[in-house]
Amino acid sequence: MKALRIIFPLLAALPASAPAVARQPAExxxxxxxxxxxxxxxxxxxxxxxxxxxxxxxxxxxxxxxxxxxxxxxxxxxxxxxxxxxxxxxxxxxxxxxxxxxxxxxxxxxxxxxxxxxxxDYGVIAVPADSPYHTLHDLMNALRRDPEKVVIGMSGTIGSQDWMKMALLARQAGVEPRQLRFVALEGGGEEFVAMQAGYVQVVSSDVSETSIYTASGKARVLAVLSEKRLPGAMAAVPTAREQGFDVVWPxxxxxxxxxxxxxxxxxxxxxxxxxxxxxxxxxxxxxxxxxxxxxxxxxxxxxxxxxxxxxxxxxxxxxxxxxxx
The missing domain is CATH 3.40.190.150 (Bordetella uptake gene, domain 1)
Incomplete structure (x- = not known):
């Protein structure tokens, strides 16, 4: 099935050229x-x-x-x-x-x-540091076997960007997205709290939200949803593309x-x-x-x-x- 990707061009900023403006307040x-x-x-x-x-x-x-x-x-x-x-x-x-x-x-x-x-920022798929899933293929194979056994934490409900990221990956793995078992949470902070408590086994999140937890050793990223590997702390993490799933999510x-x-x-x-x-x-x-x-x-x-x-x-x-x- 043809991959569904969302890639927006990064536009150059326009130079500011305006008449004098009001002074900035103290707060x-x-x-x-x-x-x-x-x-x-x-x-x-x-x-x-x-x-x-x-x-x-x-x-x-x-x-x-x-x-x-x-x-x-x-x-x-x-x-x-x-x-x-x-x-x-x-x-x-x-x-x-x-x-x-x-x-x-x-x-x-x-x-x-x-x-x-x-x-x-870029989407990521993350798991607890002690998760049995070590690659995106491990996770997708588990979803193929029984999608209801893997509980996925996401911010929002059906149609949210966290849902969309997992839905795109699942569809490429041959899994119907509506068979996936999601837990809807309010924001990335709650997602990782739920994961550390064992309520969810996987989190669909973003680099910025995840960095706090990977730096402390509490989470591990299976894939970044970028066009190519990212520099810095995520440099060792393979993209979804590298693992055979053509999904990019900026x-x-x-x-x-x-x-x-x-x-x-x-x-x-x-x-x-x-x-x-x-x-x-x-x-x-x-x-x-x-x-x-x-x-x-x-x-x-x-x-x-x-x-x-x-x-x-x-x-x-x-x-x-x-x-x-």
């Missing part, structure tokens, strides 16, 4: 639309750390607003806090997939203002703002992230949490988001996962 807020410990949390913490490295940037406080894999935060900001000039919200490729599938109701990509992409991570934020305040934030992302120390910060380079802010990011949502929607329709409104 601002980054909303994490999940519980602590997942990649959304890491996204806000990366923004927090990067901004702290610049003297003219605000001190960024984190606020957790879990629920609906980002839906609660989305609707709270869009309906009640539309014009807050100093509130940014973390997003990921999973947020865009939910938008594409109609899981945020009638919401669409143009309902908010896209500020900055901080990096790109995940953009970044921040957005409410739709009624003024042009001046929006430009202020875009320029703030342009400055921090161009600094040499940002590359080190990004690498430390398992993200890879992606230079997108403002208009360039907005165009990328629109195209990504359209691409996700086309892919999701092949699985009959799009809710039409």
């Amino acid at each position: 601002a807020e980054c909303v994490v639309p999940s519980k602590p410990g997942g990649a959304m949390d890491l996204t806000c913490k990366l923004a927090q750390k990067a901004l702290q490295s610049k003297a003219d940037s605000p001190k960024l406080k984190l606020r957790y607003m879990p629920g609906g894999i980002g839906a609660v935060a989305w609707h709270t900001i869009v309906s009640q806090r539309r014009g807050e000039p100093d509130t940014i919200v973390a997003f990921s490729g999973g947020s865009l997939l939910n938008l594409a599938q109609g899981k945020f109701g009638k919401a669409n990509a143009d309902d908010v203002r896209w500020v900055a992409g901080l990096g790109v 995940v953009i991570r970044g921040v957005w703002m409410g739709p009624d934020v003024s042009d001046a305040d929006y430009r202020r934030w875009v320029q703030a992230f342009d400055r921090v992302e161009s600094a040499p120390e940002f590359a080190r910060m990004r690498s430390q949490i398992g993200l890879y380079p992606l230079a997108l802010t403002g208009d360039a990011l907005t165009r990328y988001i629109r195209q990504a949502v359209a691409d996700y929607k086309r892919q999701a329709r092949q699985f009959n996962l799009v809710r039409e409104h």
